[in-house]
Amino acid sequence: MRRVLVVDDEENLRLVVRTFLKRDGYEVEAVSSGEEALVMVETFGPDVILTDVRMPRMGGLDLLATLKAKGNEATVIVMSAYGNVDLAIEAMKAGAYDYIQKPFKAEEVLLTLRKAEEREALRRENRALRQEIRRENLFEELLAKSPPMQAIFKTIAKIADYKTTALITGESGVGKELVARAIHRRSGRRGGPFVAVNCGAIPENLLESELFGYKRGAFTDAVSDRAGLFEQANHGTLLLDEIGELPLSLQVKLLRVLQEETIRRLGDNKDIKVDVRILAATHRDLTAETQAGRFREDLFYRINVLPIAIPPLRERREDIPILMDHFLARNNARFGINIRGFEPEARRLLLEYRWPGNVRELENTVERAMVLCEGERIGEADLPERIREARDPIQMHLTSGELSIKKTSRVIEEILIRRALQKTKGNRTKAAEVLEISHRALLYKIKDYRIDL
Numbered sequence: 072m073r074r075v076l077v078v079d080d081e082e083n084l085r086l087v088v089r090t091f092l093k094r095d096g097y098e099v100e101a102v103s104s105g106e107e108a109l110v111m112v113e114t115f116g117p118d119v120i121l122t123d124v125r126m127p128r129m130g131g132l133d134l135l136a137t138l139k140a141k142g143n144e145a146t147v148i149v150m151s152a153y154g155n156v157d158l159a160i161e162a163m164k165a166g167a168y169d170y171i172q173k174p175f176k177a178e179e180v181l182l183t184l185r186k187a188e189e190r191e192a193l194r195r196e197n198r199a200l201r202q203e204i205r206r207e208n209l210f211e212e213l214l215a216k217s218p219p220m221q222a223i224f225k226t227i228a229k230i231a232d233y234k235t236t237a238l239i240t241g242e243s244g245v246g247k248e249l250v251a252r253a254i255h256r257r258s259g260r261r262g263g264p265f266v267a268v269n270c271g272a273i274p275e276n277l278l279e280s281e282l283f284g285y286k287r288g289a290f291t292d293a294v295s296d297r298a299g300l301f302e303q304a305n306h307g308t309l310l311l312d313e314i315g316e317l318p319l320s321l322q323v324k325l326l327r328v329l330q331e332e333t334i335r336r337l338g339d340n341k342d343i344k345v346d347v348r349i350l351a352a353t354h355r356d357l358t359a360e361t362q363a364g365r366f367r368e369d370l371f372y373r374i375n376v377l378p379i380a381i382p383p384l385r386e387r388r389e390d391i392p393i394l395m396d397h398f399l400a401r402n403n404a405r406f407g408i409n410i411r412g413f414e415p416e417a418r419r420l421l422l423e424y425r426w427p428g429n430v431r432e433l434e435n436t437v438e439r440a441m442v443l444c445e446g447e448r449i450g451e452a453d454l455p456e457r458i459r460e461a462r463d464p465i466q467m468h469l470t471s472g473e474l475s476i477k478k479t480s481r482v483i484e485e486i487l488i489r490r491a492l493q494k495t496k497g498n499r500t501k502a503a504e505v506l507e508i509s510h511r512a513l514l515y516k517i518k519d520y521r522i523d524l
Contacts, residue, residue: 264307489522
């Protein structure tokens with residue numbers, strides 16, 4: 072951080088600051104207004120902007136707001152004369168790093184710059200560490216570090232090249248389609264099409280023609296031949312999402328396709344050979360659906376050759392922090408903003424919430440909070456009311472119907488340990504004192520519960 076841009080309408084001050092900063096080894100440019108500063112930012116590319124808080128036309132606050140809107144990451148330090156301290160504090164709330172009160176000594180400015188350099192070095196180190204963690208836990212488009220998800224990644228790698236049908240199960244929002252896409256991309260079919268169809272989103276009377284296509288004249292509106300999704304997915308992969316919604320009449324035809332590897336368009340009298348890898352996904356319990364007669368038993372066994380059950384987010388909480396950071400970084404790039412993270416209380420609420428909508432709900436929540444956030448970090452007030460006012464997780468577990476003393480004790484113990492570490496800012500010795508357990512016992516439990524510090 073050796074490039075400094077000085078912005079002040081006082082010529083003498085610009086000259087003095089420029090002189091002692093250059094003497095200390097900094098590369099310095101100086102301008103007299105916020106408008107000139109914006110031009111210089113593009114050509115000079117400063118690491119630090121040292122700006123007066125009150126100037127004609129565009130003051131320090133306006134300059135800061137414009138830089139933030141453009142996504143510029145330069146560290147901003149404001150200078151304020153006596154009586155303008157409130158403005159300087161307002162600038163810090165808006166994202167400035169620090170302020171210096173005029174008149175100041177050269178040593179004050181240099182000390183502030185060195186502190187800013189140390190902070191930036193730490194931020195770079197943290198960014199690099201987060202990127203490394205992300206790389207280590209990224210599998211295709213899936214991001215997870217929990218043992219259950221890591222086991223799923225290994226399963227995908229093993230089965231990807233086999234044409235055998237896989238059944239992907241899990242609650243809505245856990246990422247079933249992402250798992251299906253990962254299987255396709257890891258397979259020898261990656262060069263072919265990936266076609267996904269939601270069996271519950273298409274009316275029953277249209278679903279058959281969507282899947283198998285039709286010949287001209289097959290029905291009133293069939294004015295030309297049309298290939299179905301099976302043909303479109305030829306030499307690739309077809310994902311039948313929410314297969315539990317498939318009508319019984321079509322279940323029979325799907326079973327025939329799986330066995331014969333041929334399809335017949337509506338209104339046609341000949342079969343068409345297709346080479347398609349079938350993946351199925353559902354949030355329903357197909358075993359129960361089969362027993363109730365709503366899903367064919369022979370089809371269930373045919374598609375359930377390679378089962379992949381994705382656990383809900385509440386059962387793999389160690390994935391929540393890296394997903395939060397991932398969505399934060401992605402939306403910063405997408406929206407051209409620079410939200411730096413989460414306030415401790417907001418992070419705690421997000422970690423303890425049960426996420427009935429799973430990863431999709433977490434993704435939407437982070438996006439909403441970033442849009443509403445007015446500071447550098449997402450706070451409790453930026454979160455939806457359902458999360459801010461969610462019942463205590465211990466109480467939620469006690470009212471869930473769970474009667475196992477062993478399971479309930481583990482849930483309560485993990486929550487209390489997380490809260491103690493949050494309260495002591497990660498100090499395990501103090502956390503052990505708060506929890507009234509030995510330091511050694513706490514270290515064991517942190518490892519057992521896979522708690523990130």
